[in-house]
Amino acid sequence: MRLILIGPPGVGKGTVSALLQQRLGLITLSSGEIFRREIEAETDLGRLAQRYIQHGELVPNGVTIEMMAKRLRDPAVVRHGFVLDGFPRTVKQAEALDEILFNHGIDLDKAVSMEVPEDIVVARLSGRIGCTKCGAIYNSASHPPKREGICDVCNSPLFVRDDDKPETVRERIRSFWTNTAPVIEYYESTGSLMRVDASKDPESTYAAITAA
Numbered sequence: 596m597r598l599i600l601i602g603p604p605g606v607g608k609g610t611v612s613a614l615l616q617q618r619l620g621l622i623t624l625s626s627g628e629i630f631r632r633e634i635e636a637e638t639d640l641g642r643l644a645q646r647y648i649q650h651g652e653l654v655p656n657g658v659t660i661e662m663m664a665k666r667l668r669d670p671a672v673v674r675h676g677f678v679l680d681g682f683p684r685t686v687k688q689a690e691a692l693d694e695i696l697f698n699h700g701i702d703l704d705k706a707v708s709m710e711v712p713e714d715i716v717v718a719r720l721s722g723r724i725g726c727t728k729c730g731a732i733y734n735s736a737s738h739p740p741k742r743e744g745i746c747d748v749c750n751s752p753l754f755v756r757d758d759d760k761p762e763t764v765r766e767r768i769r770s771f772w773t774n775t776a777p778v779i780e781y782y783e784s785t786g787s788l789m790r791v792d793a794s795k796d797p798e799s800t801y802a803a804i805t806a807a
């Protein structure tokens with residue numbers, strides 16, 4: 596299965612892609628997570644990405660497309676199937692992805708638009724906590740870790756993302772509507788779009804995607 600998850604910040608893309616990875620063996624490629632690893636490793640790409648991410652802006656298309664094209668060249672990704680979380684986020688990135696898939700001789704199965712009212716995403720982001728090591732995602736209200744501040748999966752410390760500050764969240768939501776909403780129309784026009792109500796629990800969203 597080859598899927599794209601599209602949706603505003605905090606809609607639950609990372610949470611659902613983790614379920615798809617654990618249960619169906621799909622390889623998750625999260626552009627945001629890859630950027631955060633580059634920032635942590637203090638690479639040139641990480642330093643560049645940080646300048647945009649800290650303000651809630653998109654990292655430029657050129658470096659983002661190159662970074663994702665490199666991951667998509669991995670034969671394991673082509674063989675096992677994948678979930679793209681957070682990419683493509685602009686129409687230019689969507690066109691580049693079409694070309695990458697065409698060159699590999701593979702098709703996309705579905706572009707999933709995860710949809711929730713804005714007040715829900717803001718509430719979800721205000722409680723998000725993530726693992727510094729394995730990337731597991733928690734929420735202080737809806738999905739707290741068993742021990743405060745410690746990851747259930749790998750016992751590493753948990754952290755709050757810098758870009759989850761309210762003013763940065765506002766900018767990320769604005770960027771979603773300006774840059775990424777047209778990507779939903781793009782996939783609607785190609786016939787691969789599927790809309791999912793993501794306002795319920797993650798299991799319901801997972802079930803809706805896998806049923807389709």
Ligand code: AP5
Nearest residue numbers: 604605606607608609610626627654681719723734796797
């Ligand atoms: P990225 O990391 O992709 O952030 P995002 O798209 O803003 O999405 P989030 O990771 O914030 O949310 P999510 O939808 O994954 O929700 P989650 O599952 O964590 O990107 C970060 C930045 O990198 C961007 O702003 C940009 O600067 C840059 N970037 C990334 N990709 C780029 C690209 N392609 N081009 C250019 N720049 C790019 O869930 C959120 C919270 O809600 C958690 O606490 C979770 O436990 C909880 N939750 C999830 N689902 C549910 C549910 N159903 N019910 C209750 N709680 C839930």
